Each structure stands twice: as C-alpha cells, then as structure tokens.
Amino acid sequence: MEFLFYILIVVLGLVIWSIFNENTVLKRMKRDLKERWGQVPEEEYTSEKFESLKAFYQSIMDDHLDVDDITWNDLDMDEIYKIMNNTQSSVGEEYLYALLRKPCFSNEELKERNRLMKFFHENEDLRIQLQMKLKQIGKLRQISVYEYMSRLGDQEAKSNFPHYLMAFGLILSVVFIFIIPQLGGVFTFLFVGNNIYRYYKRKAEIEMYFTVFAYLLRFLNHIKGIVKLDIPELRSYLETLKQDSTIFNRFKKGAGIVVSQNNSGNLFDMFLDYFRMLFHLDLIKYNSMLSFFKSNRQILQRIYINIGFLDSMIASASFRAWLVYYSEPILTKDTNPKLRVEQLYHPLLEAPVSNSINENRSVLLTGSNASGKSTFIKTLAINAVLSQTIYTSISKEYKASFFIIFSSMALRDSIFRNESYYIVEIKSLKRILDRINKDIPMLCFIDEVLRGTNTLERIAASSRILASLAKKNTLCFAATHDIELTYILETYYSNYHFQEKIVEHQILFDYILYSGRAVSKNAIKLLGLLGYSQDIISAAEQAAKDFQTNGEWNKL
Template identity: 40%
Template structure:
C-alpha cells in the first residue's frame, strides 16, 4: 500500500513539475514578446521575406478587387515598402495590410473613421499593447496561406472519413482490454498505437495545411473574444461588427479543443504530449472535418471576421510607420483633378531630399541621368498610394483627388514571353488607355518609349502624351528628349533636375526646378572619367554643328 502511495505521489509530483515548467516558460515568452513589441513600435523591424512568402501573403489580396496592378506595384517596389511598415503579428493583420496597400476599390468613404482609429492606437499604448498580444497569440504560417486553405476547405467540406472513427474506436477497445486483461491488452494497445500512428501520418499529410489554417483561424476567433471582453476596439461600428461575427461563429464551431491547442511550431512539453494523443486517437482529424462542415453555413461570417481582425491590426502597423517617419501628414481629398504635395520624400531613403509640386496638368521632367528624376516620380507615386491606402503621406501637406494610379517605369525585356523592352513598354502604356472607370487617372512614365529610335520615339511620345492630356489623364513623365518640352508645352508643365561639376566631380542637389533642363554635361562627364580626348573633342564638334544647322555632321574618317 505504502509503495502504491509513493508511486502515485511520484506521478503527481512529476505532473506538477511538468505543468509548472510549462507555466513559467509561457510567462517568460510573453514577457519577451511584450518587450519586443514596445521596442519595435516606431522602428523598422528589418524583415526580409522571400518571393514565396510574399506570394502566400498575397493570396488574400488576389481574391479581392484592388486599384494597384502588378506593374505599378513592381515599378514602385511596394513589397519593400510593405516590409518596412509590417508590424503585424498575425496572419490576418499581415494579409490585410498587404491588401490595404493595393488600395481597396471601395474608395475614400472610410478614411475619416480609419484616421480616428489609427490615432487612438498611436496614443493609447496600454490598449495597443493588449491588442498586439492578442494578435501575437494568433500567429502566422508562411508555408501556406491560412485564408486560402480555410476558404477552400469550407467550400470542399465533407463528412468525417470512416477510418478516423475506426482508429478512435480501436484505441478505446485497446484501453478497455488493458483494464480487463492487462497481459493481452498491453500488446493490443501497442499494436493499436502503431497502426493508428501510421494511418494518422498518411492522412495528416493530406490535411496538414488545412488543419494548420483552421488552427490559426480558431486562435483568431479566441483572440476576437478576448478583445471584445477587454473592450479594446475603439470604434463602436467595428466593435458591433466583430461582436456579431464572434457570436455567430461561437455557435457554429463547437468542440475543437485538440485543434485549438495544436501548434506545429510549439516546442512546449504540453504540446509534445498532445501531439502523441492526436496521433493515436485521430481526434484532431475528426474535429477538423466536423468543424469545416459546420462552418460551411457561415462562410461569409468567417471571411468577415478575418477581414475585421486584419483591419484592426493593420491600423497599429500604420501608426508604427508614422512614428518611424521624420514627419508625415494626413491627406486631404478633393473633387478637383489636381495634385499638390509639399516637401514629399521617399520613406525608404536614409537621407531623402524633399520636393514640392502642384500639378493641375501633366508634367514633363528633364535632367541628366542620376539627377533624381526617377526617384521623384517614385516618391510622388508612392505618396499617392499611401494617401489612398493607409491615410498617411511622407510629406508636410498632401491635397489631391482620388486617383487611379498607373506607372510604366521599371520594365524589362521579357525573355520568357519573347517580348522586347519596347513591346513590354507599349503594352504597359496601352493598359492606361484601356482602363475605364470613374476615377481620374494619374500615371507615371519614366523615359517615354525609350525602347525605339529617336525620330519615332519623339513622334510617338508626343502623340501618346497629347492623348493622355486630351483624355483628362494627369501624367508625370521623365524624359531626356528636350524636344518634347517644346512640342507639348501648351499641355504640360516643365520641370527639371540639375547638377554641377565641381573640381572634377559631379554634384547633384536632387531638387526640382521649374522649366526645362539646359544641362549639357554628358560630354564633360566623359572627360572626367578619362575618355580619349579625340572622342570628347569630336563629340563637342558634332554638337556645335547640330545646334548651328539642325543637322548631324557625319563622323570624319
């Protein structure tokens, strides 16, 4: 008897130690997480994602209607901007922030309320930190899109396959045999465990991504409940919306404790034990099929609660971006098709130079290579997208219409499709003409039709830019062709960037000036870099001849 009591107490003691270790380990991880959140708020997290991970994050966006197409997104390197401002801790927040930066097609109707919520979480650290901890409790899975697998699994939901019930029944029978006839039962239990684990591993591989996605969703549902209980949603409209979705889902989900507790990334002792229970009982597979069947009736609610939670977390990321910027402004939207930006800068540059511009008509920008033309175009385009997506501009003042933004800036030869640069460029420009919608189109073109010969380039560029103006398209175009500034001066304003050569060195100030460029430093740069004097002298002579007669003189010899 004493020996039995000792064994029982030993087992109880081991269990107590086991759970105490897990408890204090969890406390330690939570404290570490809070410190990270406080430290990184308003700072760059320096996240680097592969193209594969960005593709997983983008699955949510692909299912939605947005205003920024792939060409514009890639031209402006918006993946990099997204990573700079990505202070999310959950899959829902990360997916939604990526979607938000593509500008949802609904328009500017929610900007006022969005601004109030961003400001609230900027100024209420306690509530913000509690929200972030709840989002961190949800987590992420970059191996597959949780949103994609949740929605697909619900659409394809079916009854529980019989083999999972069979595995559970076999386990129950084996346990009964151990109690009734230990000698026989133990052997049967070992055999049962081997069979069940083998079957589980073969079936689980097919369901892995879907179960992990459901696991994340169930944690999202749990976090939503705690956020509501703590009254952390600062908007009454979004609080009611979240509460309605949560109550509907609570009725549908049912008992999913073994899926809820599962976490493939967890190394805690509790999770290791639970993993073995799942393998020998198949209980998580059974709960998965049952849950998906029930959620089939509430698929719209599932999508809505993911969007709402993602939206709420994205607001915290926007606030963090604001805190990291030297200065920012809140955009003002107008009915007039104009754009006015004061002291705009590119948020990714470590030492940016700010510029201001007011565009009531199209703008042509001239200047030497590396003088700042492309960076200026990207800065203005990015600020327009940030204004319309996250209600934040890296500028002192922003005023403009609600634009449909297009660009044609960083195109390359498409060897895979057999397209030359010129074909890729004219396709990119054609999509601007082809777009039909109510918004004023704002486009950014770097080196119009650079992929063809000079004579045809100037002629075609003139007609393309003229047609943009006639169609009411506001166009910012950078060009080396000074001829365009004369041919289009009645329709386009002229601005330029300039440089100086000081002590055999080229110095750029990266400031925007009114008027066309009159720079002629290209040949001088050849001299500075040590080109043969015959080359530079011959080039100067040809330029002088062309300026005097309007014709090129053939190279002698």
C-alpha cells in the first residue's frame, strides 16, 4: 500500500511538472512575440527555401499583372521580404510571398488589409493569442506546404478491394488451421509472405505522402484552437475557418493508424506495426483519406488562404511598426497615369535621403555614377509595390494611379543561353512593351536603356523605345547618362537629375533629386581623384573640348 502511495506521488509530481513546464514555454513564447514585434525577424534563408516559398504563388500567377521575376530581382524584393517575414507558420510565409508578387487593383480589398493591420497593431493581447496558435502550426524547413498539397492532389486513389481480399484471405487461412491444419498452415504462410511483400512494395511508393498527411493533420488540429478565439474583428474569417475545418473531421477520424510511427519502441507500437503489415490497415485508411482529400481539396485551399492571409497581415503590421515612417496611399483608377510622392525613402538603407516628386509625364533621370539615380527609381518601384500589396507607402504621402509595375534594370548576359547583354536587354524591354494595358496604366523603370551597344545606335533606338512607352498608357522612369535623350524626348519626358560636388579632392553626393537635366561634367575630374596622371587627364579634357567644337573625335 505504501508502495502505491509513492507511485501516486511520483505520477502527481510528473503531472505538476508537465503543467508548469507547458506554462513556462507559453510564457516564453508570449514574451518573444512581444519583443520581436516591429523588429527584423531572425530567419535563415537558402536558395532552396526561396524556391519552396514560390509554390503557392506559382499556382495563382498572372503574367500580365504580377511583379515578374525580372522586376522582383531588380528591386531586391527578396531582401524586402526578409525584413517583413514576421509570420509564424509556413502557410503564412508562403502567402506573404504571393501577396507581394500580386499588386491589388481594388481599394476595398486594400482597405480591408489596412483594417486588419491596424487592428493587430492596436490590440497586442488578441494579436499574440492568434500568433501563439499560428506558431503551433509551425514552419517547415526547405519544404512548401502548398507543394505538398499539390503533389498529394495529383495522386490517384486506388481501390481497397485487393487489400480487403488479402486481409480476408489471411483470416480465412488462420481459421483453416483449426479445420485442416496442414492446408491451413500452408495458406497462412503464403498469405503472410504475400501480404508483407505487397505492403512494403506499395508503402515505398507512397511513403512521402504519409509525411504530407502528418503535416495536414497537425495543421487541421491547430486550427481548432484558432476558431475558438473570441475576436469579433475577425469573426468572418473565423466562422469560415470553423465551417471548413468541421468538414475535415471525417478526414481526421482514425488517421492515427496512418501517421503514427514506431518511435517509442513499446510493445503496443511493435504489435501495431506488424498488424499493419499483415492487414494493410494504414494503406486502406490512406486510400480513403486520399479520396476525401481530393474531393475536398478546394475547401482545404480556402483554409490555407484564410490562415495565410491572417498571418501575413500580422507580419505586415509588424513591418509598419519597424518603418521610420509610412503613410496610407491614396490610389485611383485613372485613364491618364499620375504619381505624387512626398519624402520617399528606401527601407533597406541605414541613413536614407528622402525625395519628393509630382508627375503626370514620364521622367528621365540624369547624373553621374553613384549619384543616386538607380536607388531613387528602385525606391519608387518598391514603394509602388508595397502601396498596392500591403497598403503601405514608405513616404509621408503617396497619391497615384493603380499601376501594373515592371522594370528593366539589373540585367546580365547569359553564357548558358549564349545571349549577349544587348540581347538580354532588348528582350527585357520587349516584355514591357508587350504587357502595356489600355485599361490599367503601367509604371515602368529602366536603368541605362540599351547600355549594351554603341552610342550612335543606343541613342537612336532608346529614344524611339522610350517615346513609344510614353505615348501609351505608361509612366516611365528611365535613368540615363545620355544627355542627348533629354533633348530628343523633352516633348514626352520631364527631366530630373542628381548631382555631386568635388571639394578638396573629395567627391560629395547629396542624393537629392533636382528638376532639369544634369549639367555637371565630373567624369574626367574623377580620374584625378583616383590618382591618374595629369597627362591622361589633360589629354582627355582637350579631346572632349575638341569634340564639342568640331563634332568629331581626333585620331590618336
């Protein structure tokens, strides 16, 4: 009796320790969520990770309206994504990636996103309750949840009849042992061998999909906790989740026979493992679960989208809290594109210089290297993307048309495709021309148009390409060193420039946008700052002067 009392004390102690440990973990999780709000998330990314993030987006991709791969890479949007990805689940981070690739053209939808972001920012306790539930769903490394679902949906559910036949045959053969022992024994031996062989053959074909089901079951189980949250501001989302997740109760029933693994090594697990091999219980359940999944795949996708959307809105609200300042954009549907932005800045720079611009015409940007041209147009493009995705402008004020957004900036030649830089560049520009939409204005950004060819043909071709863009439903921002373009295109393009000063053998940039074309000519002077001989500098200055006077280059 005393021995049982001690056992009871130990069991009680373990229960109390388990509860205390769980409470400690929850408190730590809550503290971490508070501390990480408005901070850059600590996540590790690999190329495989970014590939896995694309699966959901690729299923809903629109070649004509979305931020395409070239534009995404031009704007370093992977880096923008990294500082935004304060999601708690794999579903959330995959949805956030897709959200940033798909500019929205509806004020109603953007204002709903804004409402949720404001709510999550202003209601810390309720937000953390939801974040803790999302965190329990968790993140997978290097693997896409959506890709898992797609692969599973492509599988064909097979008939369970052969499995029933093998199980029934084994049972019947065992019964025969008590009637005709020799014959029953032979049949039992044959059925055991056949059933085990057939079991492992089929199991090897579908092993990875058992892992898929394991994650989906965990995903569905944790949604139960989310729908129980009492958050009136999220009622429509939670009600939909509740209705949809209830449908999957049948899917989850008895699913333990499929997803449980023999990890503990206890006798029950070992016995269950042999039972599966002989009677194919998990294969039978797998087929029924697969049939149910395929019949209700659209409902599961709706659950995925709802969870992903809420998680990504929390992350977007955290991103807003991290910004130095931001504004809610004013977006309009216009036949004539326009853009006005006040004190715009780049979110990735430690000490950004803000700039403002107000235009309803396309823009040419001139100035020397490193003066700020490329950074400005990238900042403007990033701002346009964020304004039409998370309703957040990295400026004091942003008023603009809804835009399709394309760029042609950080291009490279391709040795694998045997394409020169010039070929890559004209293909990139052609894709922009092909996607001009008469109903939705395009905002496009071009850095050093046709830099991959000679001066004469570059100016002739680039002026016509840029004029073609400006004449259509497009607002184009193009950075160039070719001052000639500012004269050729002044009917269609407004001129702005960045400038620098050389003071006491130092080059100083203020990174401020000025109206008009660039007038400073410091390229040759910069040679002196870098230690080139005075002979080279003087000869270069004289050659430039002679060309301006005669219109021809002197032979050396």
